[in-house]
Amino acid sequence: MNIRTARVGDVPAIYELIRKFADRKVMIRRSMGELYESIREFLVAVDEEGRVVGCVALHVFWEDLAELKCLAVAEEAQGMGVGRKLVDACWEQASDLEINSVFALTYAVGFFERCGYAQIDKAELPHKIWNECVRCPLFPNCTEVALIRSHEPIVKTAEPANGLVLAPV
Numbered sequence: 001m002n003i004r005t006a007r008v009g010d011v012p013a014i015y016e017l018i019r020k021f022a023d024r025k026v027m028i029r030r031s032m033g034e035l036y037e038s039i040r041e042f043l044v045a046v047d048e049e050g051r052v053v054g055c056v057a058l059h060v061f062w063e064d065l066a067e068l069k070c071l072a073v074a075e076e077a078q079g080m081g082v083g084r085k086l087v088d089a090c091w092e093q094a095s096d097l098e099i100n101s102v103f104a105l106t107y108a109v110g111f112f113e114r115c116g117y118a119q120i121d122k123a124e125l126p127h128k129i130w131n132e133c134v135r136c137p138l139f140p141n142c143t144e145v146a147l148i149r150s151h152e153p154i155v156k157t158a159e160p161a162n163g164l165v166l167a168p169v
Helices: 008-023 032-037 082-096 109-114 127-131
Strands: 002-005 042-046 052-062 065-073 101-106 118-120 145-150 154-159 163-168
Touching: 002 082, 008 032, 008 042, 008 052, 008 065, 042 082, 052 082, 065 082, 082 101, 082 109, 101 109, 109 118, 109 145
Parallel strands: 065 101
Antiparallel strands: 002 042, 042 052, 052 065, 101 145, 118 145, 154 163
């Protein structure tokens, strides 16, 4: 299994992975255009035959905060450590960018906790992260859980006109 930066040629496979989970209402649907526009945020897992069997994106929100999103692993590749490798690769990418904290909104709480994330109250996240949520069919009755992983302990600090942000101590 190889984890690499996504390429524009990977977009149709990423689209199909995300679509399958969006159809189950456990992920926000993404258009092909949206995926092409954000391709630089994506990493993919590629099997021995060169097929994309997993994807994830790291979206930077602020100087010290990013979101891990769009994590999807093909059913035939689940249980093989692909998701963990993608999550770890995002964490390494965030570290390379000198981003201290990465959060995720998910139903797979136990998985993210095993990857070093801890649950937090959604209200502790900046308001600007909710822009995509309004497109979700479960909005505003979403039961996703917010989790965060940080290099340093975090405290709440004020962000100009946008609520709260998480900042290193």
